[in-house]
Amino acid sequence: MIELYYQNGLIPVVVQDAETREVLMVAWADEKAVSLTQKTGYAHYYSRSRKKIWKKGEESGHLQRVLQIRTDCDADTLLYLVSQSGAACHLGYRSCFFRTLDGHVLFERMTDPEMVYK
Amino acid sequence: MIELYYQNGLIPVVVQDAETREVLMVAWADEKAVSLTQKTGYAHYYSRSRKKIWKKGEESGHLQRVLQIRTDCDADTLLYLVSQSGAACHLGYRSCFFRTLDGHVLFERMTDPEMVYK
Numbered sequence: 001m002i003e004l005y006y007q008n009g010l011i012p013v014v015v016q017d018a019e020t021r022e023v024l025m026v027a028w029a030d031e032k033a034v035s036l037t038q039k040t041g042y043a044h045y046y047s048r049s050r051k052k053i054w055k056k057g058e059e060s061g062h063l064q065r066v067l068q069i070r071t072d073c074d075a076d077t078l079l080y081l082v083s084q085s086g087a088a089c090h091l092g093y094r095s096c097f098f099r100t101l102d103g104h105v106l107f108e109r110m111t112d113p114e115m116v117y118k
Numbered sequence: 119m120i121e122l123y124y125q126n127g128l129i130p131v132v133v134q135d136a137e138t139r140e141v142l143m144v145a146w147a148d149e150k151a152v153s154l155t156q157k158t159g160y161a162h163y164y165s166r167s168r169k170k171i172w173k174k175g176e177e178s179g180h181l182q183r184v185l186q187i188r189t190d191c192d193a194d195t196l197l198y199l200v201s202q203s204g205a206a207c208h209l210g211y212r213s214c215f216f217r218t219l220d221g222h223v224l225f226e227r228m229t230d231p232e233m234v235y236k
Contacts, residue, residue: 001220001221002217002219002220002221004219012144014132014141014144016141021139021140022139023132023134023141025190026130026132026190026195038219068218069218069219070216070217070219070224071215071217071218071219072143072144072207072214073207073208073209073211073214073216074214077144077214077215079141079215089190090191091191093191096191097188097189097190097195097197098188099120099188099189100186100187100188100189101119101120101122101156101187101188101189101196102119102120103119103120
């Protein structure tokens with residue numbers, strides 16, 4: 001097990017769909033969230049705004065089954081290869097990276113976020 | 119042009135090979151590095167250790183031609199789709215994410231880093 005470098009207790013996690021290879025999102029994890037992810041096989045993150053660990057999909061049902069965890073050369077970033085249920089993005093898109101920097105939307109919405117989050 | 123949210127002047131950038139869809143690396147950019155990337159079409163980042171902007175490949179020749187820039191739902195992360203010359207990783211691997219968290223190396227080295235960096 002490679003020793004990870006956490007910055008202020010957190011490490012960024014890039015999440016990639018293992019099948020389509022699409023980059024779905026980037027989130028942050030603390031040591032406990034990484035450990036919960038390894039133990040359960042489902043992605044857990046640390047919310048910097050809510051200051052707590054959350055399980056991806058706990059509310060929406062859009063779980064991420066983590067098939068492989070990689071780290072980079074500097075061991076300060078993680079890459080999760082996942083099997084994504086439903087939309088990764090809380091706005092209903094399959095990926096959070098659904099638009100270009102100049103605002104062009106690249107994908108259709110998969111779900112209506114108002115139907116998923118109350 | 120979408121307004122980006124920089125944290126302490128920096129935004130994380132996920133770099134993906136546009137052809138193979140492999141996640142190559144994660145780096146940080148400040149506003150000037152993003153602007154230089156847009157202007158030149160080649161990836162520029164901000165080094166937190168050296169406290170300066172660097173052009174990817176300026177020493178190694180392993181340039182990244184940026185084909186598309188995306189941002190995520192929160193506009194606090196960027197995704198660069200690139201055409202990568204040579205190895206993205208300074209250790210000579212095509213991707214910085216060349217190993218699993220338990221230390222299993224997934225790829226062969228492409229280049230000998232000692233031949234690239236003096």
